[in-house]
Amino acid sequence: MAAHATTDQELAPGEIAKPNTGWIWKTFLILVAITAVEFVFVFFMDAGTLRNSIFIVLTILKAFFIVGEFMHLKHETKGLIWTILVPTSLLVWLLVALVTEGSYVGEVLQNMFK
Known part of the structure; x- marks a missing residue:
């Protein structure tokens, strides 16, 4: 061995x-x-x-x-690193976009029912 x-x-x-x-x-x-x-x-x-x-x-x-x-x-190789980093960064971008849009929609709905 x-x-x-x-x-x-x-x-x-x-x-x-x-x-x-x-x-x-x-x-x-x-x-x-x-x-x-x-x-x-x-x-x-x-x-x-x-x-x-x-x-x-x-x-x-x-x-x-x-x-x-x-x-x-x-x-690790650069290909594996990019395979992990790109989807992770896109997921973070998606979460930021959803939180931003969600807060905007929440404000619009709150103002609509006042």
């Missing part, structure tokens, strides 16, 4: 490879930094469309980073 060690040097039989925790700490620090920026914008800006848009963009950025790191999407 082939050895599945990902180190440059061969391991002796029974030896356990050293854990590569550097990328875990790097990922942790990047996610903490993005979350800290999100908290700064949410708690120190006045409520409004700009604040919400910044928060949503940072949350989507964090989600893409998590998918790339922990689901190993960044190591």
Whole structure:
């Protein structure tokens, strides 16, 4: 059976490879930094469309980073990445359009029955 060690040097039989925790700490620090920026914008800006848009963009950025790191999407071929990203972005666009249209229709119906 082939050895599945990902180190440059061969391991002796029974030896356990050293854990590569550097990328875990790097990922942790990047996610903490993005979350800290999100908290700064949410708690120190006045409520409004700009604040919400910044928060949503940072949350989507964090989600893409998590998918790339922990689901190993960044190591896949470009075709697979585009196959996943394009439908996801179209779904997000559809949700934004439906919420926008739904709020407009709700306002029209509310004003019609006053």
